[in-house]
Amino acid sequence: MSTTSTTSTTGTTGTTAFGTEEAPAADAPVTTARRARPGRGRKRLGPGRPVRYGWALGPLLLLAVWAAGSGLGLFDPRSLPAPWTVAGTAGDLVAEGRLQSHLATSAQRALLGLLFGVAAGLVLALVSGLSRLGEAVIDGPVQIKRAVPSLALIPLLILWFGIGETMKVVTIALGVFVPVYIHTHNGLRTIDNRYAELAETVRLGRWAFVRHVVLPGALPGFLLGMRFAVTGAWLALVVVEQVNATSGIGYMMELARTYGQTDVILVGLVVYGLLGLVSDALVRIVERRALSWRRTLAG
């Protein structure tokens, strides 16, 4: 019974069986019609096309929940002031010029720390990635450093460098260089050895090899390290600015805590968040432009 109905629907002489009310006969033409449209009828396994402005969706949702909670009186304003109160406070701080000057000081520390940290991480990763001796000397100490939290180093750094700017920049740099080193080094080590062979057969010199093969090959790793580094720089900043600082966003927040100004603390938090988000976005833009040769799931 079933055999006759299948042959008749796919075959050419099927009019008689088509007329009968067999379930498989009714199903078959539907399947054929679906197949005509591209990609229908098959579930896509990759994440699909990017959502436009998708990056803003999560943060906006969070803001909406915060606003709704405050508007409905669910949050105690002393613990969590409303978004508009925080915005007003931010406006006042800007008008007084305090926010800008604190921000400038913080930004300077973060950038200096980032600069030294990235430079150190990059140089160490190159030395360690390009020579076995370099790796033997450098990799161990870096892994040890990685196991020691930056916070735990602060007492020592204060004794060595005092409580001034040097200590702050050094702490940030020490936090930054580790991810840059780890990811760049990993990027270097995972460059396919076949490319090194190719470089030998086209007779590239040591420097040309580094320029054409090693650096571009390690770039994805380096940029991933950079994303950890920029957010890491702001994190380290929070810590150093709440220890013996007299300026900076962290100091502003620490002072606000003493006076119970929750709104100022929130302004500081929002500023930190925005800084992290913006700097991460910057690295991602660089990433997209520099790695346009790749085709990945991210698109």
Place this chain on the structure above:
Amino acid sequence: MAAHAGGLRNTAKNTAKNTAKDTAEDTAGGRATVRIEGLVRSFGERRVLDGLDLSIATGEFVALLGRSGSGKSTLLRALARLDHDVAGSGVLTAPDHVSVVFQDARLLPWKRLLDNVVLGLDGPSAEQHGKDALAEVGLAGRERAWPVELSGGEQQRVSLVRSLVREPRLLLADEPFGALDALTRIRMHALLRRLCERHRPAVLLVTHDVDEAIALADRVVVLDRGRIAADLPVDLPAPRRHGSTAYAALRGRLLGHLGVELGETAP
């Protein structure tokens, strides 16, 4: 020409002697581009190349057949000087200008096509050469494409161009068409043949495909247990057709040397 004693055991003295001899022979009209005598390469206890002798004349196209594990790739890597850390001895004379076509196209994914082609070459004339060469294999106008945007056959054409734009005296090809489909492979055979006639390098083509060897080479060499087991010239009339008696005879002999009795393959 530089002589190169391959691995580690051979001495600088030997190398210098070979260079002198070789240059003299070259100027005297000697025609060997590659000369190998008593080449030994071992991996641990296993002697992959065991006293191998082979020479390739200038502009000659030699196909190297062999079962897997017979030492084909080891020989090619020795000629390309890619066998670092391999123990061995023997005399190996090969030109400085050697190009290699690998089984995978091995294009640097982060370089555009033209930059891949001229990798390691300097000057504006190199760029022009690269462009012309890409046009020669039907890839004009694709200079700025990324390798990932190309099909496998196109990538392998770029890899051929990259090898030949350097005007090598010796072209080494390690199963370059192994990963391509049958139709693309036929087109690549014609292309390789045409390019080699134009640029005239000596060629050593490693393959496991008897038909490919007969279609392309002037001479077919069979490698077995680290030595040359057979060395047969291909003197067939220009369109080498599968049907001809001479073709079938040569094919049968080569398969015999590879340990395949024709009775086994006949339908």
